[in-house]
Amino acid sequence: MLIALTAFLLYHFGSHTAAVTPVLDRTAALIQKDVADQARRKQALAIVDRMKATIKACAAQRSQSVASLNDLLAKRTTPASQIEHAAQPLIGEDRATAERLLDLRFELKSVLTPDEWAKVLPPPVTERTRTKKTA
Amino acid sequence: MRKVVADSARADKLVSLTNEFQTLVMQGVASARDYRVKVAALDSNYEATRADYETLIDQQDTARETFLKKASVLREQSASLTTDAEWEQLKKARLRVLETDLEELNVRRPGTPVVLTSPPPYS
Numbered sequence: 001m002l003i004a005l006t007a008f009l010l011y012h013f014g015s016h017t018a019a020v021t022p023v024l025d026r027t028a029a030l031i032q033k034d035v036a037d038q039a040r041r042k043q044a045l046a047i048v049d050r051m052k053a054t055i056k057a058c059a060a061q062r063s064q065s066v067a068s069l070n071d072l073l074a075k076r077t078t079p080a081s082q083i084e085h086a087a088q089p090l091i092g093e094d095r096a097t098a099e100r101l102l103d104l105r106f107e108l109k110s111v112l113t114p115d116e117w118a119k120v121l122p123p124p125v126t127e128r129t130r131t132k133k134t135a
Numbered sequence: 136m137r138k139v140v141a142d143s144a145r146a147d148k149l150v151s152l153t154n155e156f157q158t159l160v161m162q163g164v165a166s167a168r169d170y171r172v173k174v175a176a177l178d179s180n181y182e183a184t185r186a187d188y189e190t191l192i193d194q195q196d197t198a199r200e201t202f203l204k205k206a207s208v209l210r211e212q213s214a215s216l217t218t219d220a221e222w223e224q225l226k227k228a229r230l231r232v233l234e235t236d237l238e239e240l241n242v243r244r245p246g247t248p249v250v251l252t253s254p255p256p257y258s
Contacts, residue, residue: 076214076217076219076222077214078214079211080204080207080208080210080211081207083203083207083210084203084204084207087203091196091199091200095192095196098192102185102188105178105188106185109181114181117181118179118181121178121179122179123176123179124172124175124176124179
């Protein structure tokens with residue numbers, strides 16, 4: 001359960017960052033393609049770059065918290081309360097990153113029109129829509 | 136489990152705790168996957184508000200706090216039923232089980248950037 005818990009905590013406590021992260025390379029490519037106005041296109045691409053940088057910085061920051069957590073999990077006798085306490089920085093860092101990404105999401109909205117937004121961030125393809133397309 | 140822990144009473148309890156942990160992992164992954172689908176839907180919605188996101192994020196924070204508490208307690212209970220030597224031997228088996236669970240849910244190896252929908256939602 002030691003490794004299992006470590007692995008799952010790492011997965012679970014990055015959920016906001018990963019979830020708020022759209023597929024940024026694809027988004028950038030669609031901005032290049034679908035935003036005709038050069039000045040706004042440039043602004044939008046810069047925002048996407050800042051999103052990428054935010055995610056990268058978060059990953060670097062997390063490594064220290066992960067190391068501390070791993071040290072505790074390596075000891076069989078570490079109490080549950082100590083593990084919960086050590087996981088708090090991971091939760092806090094993920095939440096803070098999510099908030100920064102949200103700032104950038106709404107900054108991106110401010111430079112794109114609704115039509116451009118629909119092209120650049122199309123609705124996710126769900127299993128249902130995928131089935132319909134292939135039917 | 137029973138190969139590592141010879142005492143059948145302790146082994147029974149450990150199997151039960153492991154099953155509980157596996158169920159918890161499956162629920163946690165499913166919850167996170169659902170969360171990401173909902174966030175992706177907000178991402179594509181030009182009119183989505185910050186409050187829409189905050190509500191979703193708060194819900195997920197509550198869910199993962201609950202997961203953490205339950206998982207930590209299960210781990211503590213398992214640890215108290217094993218010796219250091221048994222614990223070490225059980226590590227490898229537990230990791231294999233977790234990896235199988237995550238693969239079944241289309242999740243990449245933990246500790247790497249996770250993409251929960253495969254193929255990705257914007258394909």
